[in-house]
Amino acid sequence: MRFLTNISRTAKRRLFFVADFLLVQICLTLGFAFRYGSWNPELVFGAWQLFPAMAVAGTLLIAAFGLPHIKLHSLEREGILRIAKAAGALSGSAILLSYLMDLTAPRSVPLIFGALFFLSSFLLRMLALRILQKLNEKDRTKIPVVIYGAGTDGHQLVVALRHAKKMQPVAFVDDDRSLEGLIVAGLPVHRPSRLPALIRRHQVRRVLLAMPSQPLSRIEALTTDVCRHGVEVRTLQQNGHTAVGNGHQLHLKRICINTLLGRSPVSLDAPEIAHAYEGRVVMVTGASGFIGSELCRQLIQCRPARIVLFDHNEAALSQLQRELNGMASGISIITRLGSVTNSKRVSGVVNDEAVDIIIHAASYSQSHMASDNALECAHNNVFGTQVVADVAQSARIERFVLISTSVTLPPQGTFATVARIAEMIVQDRQSRSAGTRFSAVRCGSTLGPTGSLVSLFQKQIAQGGPVTVGHPEQARYFMTRTQSARLILVSCAFADGGEILELDKGEPQKVLEIAHRAITLAGHEIMDPRTGTGDIAIEFTGLRPGEHLVEPSRREDDIESEPFQNGITQVRAPCLSQIEMAAVLQKLDGCNSKDDLFDLANFVYNRLSTGPAPMVDAAGAGKDP
Numbered sequence: 001m002r003f004l005t006n007i008s009r010t011a012k013r014r015l016f017f018v019a020d021f022l023l024v025q026i027c028l029t030l031g032f033a034f035r036y037g038s039w040n041p042e043l044v045f046g047a048w049q050l051f052p053a054m055a056v057a058g059t060l061l062i063a064a065f066g067l068p069h070i071k072l073h074s075l076e077r078e079g080i081l082r083i084a085k086a087a088g089a090l091s092g093s094a095i096l097l098s099y100l101m102d103l104t105a106p107r108s109v110p111l112i113f114g115a116l117f118f119l120s121s122f123l124l125r126m127l128a129l130r131i132l133q134k135l136n137e138k139d140r141t142k143i144p145v146v147i148y149g150a151g152t153d154g155h156q157l158v159v160a161l162r163h164a165k166k167m168q169p170v171a172f173v174d175d176d177r178s179l180e181g182l183i184v185a186g187l188p189v190h191r192p193s194r195l196p197a198l199i200r201r202h203q204v205r206r207v208l209l210a211m212p213s214q215p216l217s218r219i220e221a222l223t224t225d226v227c228r229h230g231v232e233v234r235t236l237q238q239n240g241h242t243a244v245g246n247g248h249q250l251h252l253k254r255i256c257i258n259t260l261l262g263r264s265p266v267s268l269d270a271p272e273i274a275h276a277y278e279g280r281v282v283m284v285t286g287a288s289g290f291i292g293s294e295l296c297r298q299l300i301q302c303r304p305a306r307i308v309l310f311d312h313n314e315a316a317l318s319q320l321q322r323e324l325n326g327m328a329s330g331i332s333i334i335t336r337l338g339s340v341t342n343s344k345r346v347s348g349v350v351n352d353e354a355v356d357i358i359i360h361a362a363s364y365s366q367s368h369m370a371s372d373n374a375l376e377c378a379h380n381n382v383f384g385t386q387v388v389a390d391v392a393q394s395a396r397i398e399r400f401v402l403i404s405t406s407v408t409l410p411p412q413g414t415f416a417t418v419a420r421i422a423e424m425i426v427q428d429r430q431s432r433s434a435g436t437r438f439s440a441v442r443c444g445s446t447l448g449p450t451g452s453l454v455s456l457f458q459k460q461i462a463q464g465g466p467v468t469v470g471h472p473e474q475a476r477y478f479m480t481r482t483q484s485a486r487l488i489l490v491s492c493a494f495a496d497g498g499e500i501l502e503l504d505k506g507e508p509q510k511v512l513e514i515a516h517r518a519i520t521l522a523g524h525e526i527m528d529p530r531t532g533t534g535d536i537a538i539e540f541t542g543l544r545p546g547e548h549l550v551e552p553s554r555r556e557d558d559i560e561s562e563p564f565q566n567g568i569t570q571v572r573a574p575c576l577s578q579i580e581m582a583a584v585l586q587k588l589d590g591c592n593s594k595d596d597l598f599d600l601a602n603f604v605y606n607r608l609s610t611g612p613a614p615m616v617d618a619a620g621a622g623k624d625p
Helices: 003-008 009-036 042-045 050-064 077-100 108-135 151-166 192-202 218-226 258-262 271-277 290-298 312-325 343-352 367-372 373-394 414-431 453-462 481-494 510-521 578-589 594-608
Strands: 141-150 168-171 186-188 205-210 232-236 252-254 281-285 304-310 332-337 357-360 399-405 437-443 445-447 467-469 478-480 499-501 537-540 560-565 567-574
Touching: 003 332, 009 042, 050 077, 050 186, 077 108, 141 192, 151 168, 168 192, 168 205, 186 192, 205 218, 218 232, 252 357, 258 414, 271 481, 281 290, 290 304, 290 312, 290 481, 304 312, 312 332, 343 373, 357 373, 357 481, 373 399, 373 414, 373 453, 373 578, 373 594, 399 414, 399 481, 414 437, 414 499, 414 578, 414 594, 437 481, 453 467, 467 510, 478 481, 481 499, 481 560, 481 567, 578 594
Parallel strands: 141 168, 141 205, 168 186, 205 232, 281 304, 281 357, 304 332, 357 399, 399 437, 437 499, 445 478, 467 537
Antiparallel strands: 232 252, 499 567, 560 567
């Protein structure tokens, strides 16, 4: 295999030139044999001059039609047509030379000769291609992959993969029935129902989706369907047309989140969603964030009049605007830079753009970052919510929804306390609102964002391990980004005001099992700690201070919950009075250290607690009194 792949392109062309030249003589000889029914040199003797004449003509025509330049891996319609033209020209030359030299050979011999040359030249290349494919399949260093999508992007992806020499494409799968059975870039095209058989036959571990122009919903649906077969799924990014350019570096994005969860995403198609947003001006704060950007993508399907993207990250905001402009037809995408803690800026944008709905997703959402940067997290998440909520109330907009969290780690620590205070601001504003409907939606841990569990695992696997897990029995609730965003939009559409809604988190997932799936789907073996066999080791690091072994299914201060919509629960949570809320915000404004925040946490939960008051130590861990 190394010898064949290391042959220079010039040498390969010379080999095929010699092969085609020999085929001219062989096929001409067979033409006489087929015409007479047997091979008899005496019958050919009267036309022996045709052989050297065709040797000269064949040399010129093979070069003229560029047969040696046909790439094996691109042997399809254009290459086959070129062979057919050369065969026709050779047949015509044989007829012309027979007339000019007044040979006694039957006139049907050149026609048989042309047909034989076409078949033999084509079959020769098919045989060479098949031999190379078989040798490639036996190369254990390459990962066998199936490409979903036999269009231009799929063709370019095959070319790039063959240069990259890391993955071996074995077949195409495509929904277009007109492509079924064709050979594209040297690979057969199959219908999607053949995918399980292809996976078993070729021991495929990865499927590549080569359809970057398809809508996100289509990609998500295909990913979910393909992931059921136990393979890793990756997709070309939206710049897939140039993704195979410089150095043939493949810009493939891993999207096997649903497989890691072990369950399919919730599908909600309610007409009320589009009705709630259609023709309205929707402002999304924190628009360039992980959840905020997905909300904007899904909002486009609801046909609002325009979407106002509000964020302080200039680069990310510009990139999101370009992406949405490519998706939105007739929907204005407005970008506005600013901080949610700047009251004048928020008020100016809301009034200038005549905003009808605000989805407030501008918050620091990584619990470990919030713990390390407690004061900044508290001021942004709480006072940012207060500023945007006050502006919404003053402008008398239609709806305001806060994206909160159901994460309780560590219990009653900074992250949970800050989230709870922000929710109480929404509850307080609803109690004094004349027109605006205020609500809050709690999301669980979302798989996929930078710094999340999955991205950490993927980075550790790419580095060769080890993959770190806190405890063998550690379990958490997880959701996908698409699922979270869709349920948030449904919650906002159905909320009447004052609700705290929690998204269905499914069953708790063991972190160790997710680590196992991540390693397996990446094409590696889990290292056995006893024998040392395997590729990637798993290392247990222990729980962090105050961290639960199994995440609680509900917040400690919640009173009760009841079904709200499919996949959504309404939570009854206590709220402080207006005077107590003012005191909490005043205390928060005066916090100068992390210890001050822990004192504030105790103050809040003592006020909210219906039973014995939970205590909070400086490490953020909950203790029974």
